[in-house]
Amino acid sequence: MKLYYSPGACSLAAHIILNEINVDFDLERVDLKTHKTEKGTDYYEVNPKGYVPALEINPGLILTENVAILPFLAQHDPKQDLIPPSGMGRAKVLEWLGYLNSELHDAYAVFFGDKLSEDEKKKAYTEIDRLLSYIDKAIGESENDYLVDDNFGPADAYLFVLTNWSNQIEHDLSPYKNIIHIRNKVAERQSVQIAMRDEGLIP
Numbered sequence: 001m002k003l004y005y006s007p008g009a010c011s012l013a014a015h016i017i018l019n020e021i022n023v024d025f026d027l028e029r030v031d032l033k034t035h036k037t038e039k040g041t042d043y044y045e046v047n048p049k050g051y052v053p054a055l056e057i058n059p060g061l062i063l064t065e066n067v068a069i070l071p072f073l074a075q076h077d078p079k080q081d082l083i084p085p086s087g088m089g090r091a092k093v094l095e096w097l098g099y100l101n102s103e104l105h106d107a108y109a110v111f112f113g114d115k116l117s118e119d120e121k122k123k124a125y126t127e128i129d130r131l132l133s134y135i136d137k138a139i140g141e142s143e144n145d146y147l148v149d150d151n152f153g154p155a156d157a158y159l160f161v162l163t164n165w166s167n168q169i170e171h172d173l174s175p176y177k178n179i180i181h182i183r184n185k186v187a188e189r190q191s192v193q194i195a196m197r198d199e200g201l202i203p
């Protein structure tokens with residue numbers, strides 16, 4: 001398998017799950033400004049949508065979209081308990097992935113487009129805070145150790161990656177104690193440390 005990624009982008013979540021499962025994989029970095037890969041390939045030929053992540057499963061077979069890639073990778077070895085195989089447990093993982101993807105990811109993404117005015121920035125921070133407040137409360141009200149049940153899974157990896165962006169956009173995460181609690185546990189995982197090192201995010 002091969003993951004097309006950009007350092008620190010949402011593709012880091014797939015990179016983390018690849019490190020969790022027992023597969024050989026390659027990485028190919030994408031420059032999201034030029035849409036060229038590190039090997040000089042026009043990235044639109046890999047993923048016509050132009051964004052990362054894209055997962056090449058076999059030559060010519062490409063899967064895109066975080067909500068498809070993350071469960072696909074997580075189910076690779078059912079013994080690892082990264083995602084329930086069926087039923088409500090699996091639906092709950094997909095519920096979180098959908099929310100993170102369509103709500104929180106979009107709310108952060110506003111900062112990575114055109115330069116924002118001070119007023120636009122204020123509105124964008126307010127929206128991020130609204131979403132994080134909901135997530136933090138939901139974690140606090142559940143008795144689970146992670147977003148879904150007591151096992152680390154793809155939704156936790158995705159939440160970790162998205163909330164990493166708070167640092168980049170000078171957004172204060174400190175009020176969200178329950179999110180920070182999960183983030184700290186995720187950050188300690190070897191899969192995360194290796195992915196971040198391999199993307200050049202930490203030494």
Ligand SMILES: N[C@@H](CCC(=O)N[C@@H](CS)C(=O)NCC(=O)O)C(=O)O
Nearest residue numbers: 009010032050051052053065066067
């Ligand atoms: N719906 C896509 C969105 C992916 C996405 O927004 N990727 C960003 C990085 S986090 C990107 O590549 N942006 C550059 C671009 O859109 O050209 C998914 O969930 O996979």
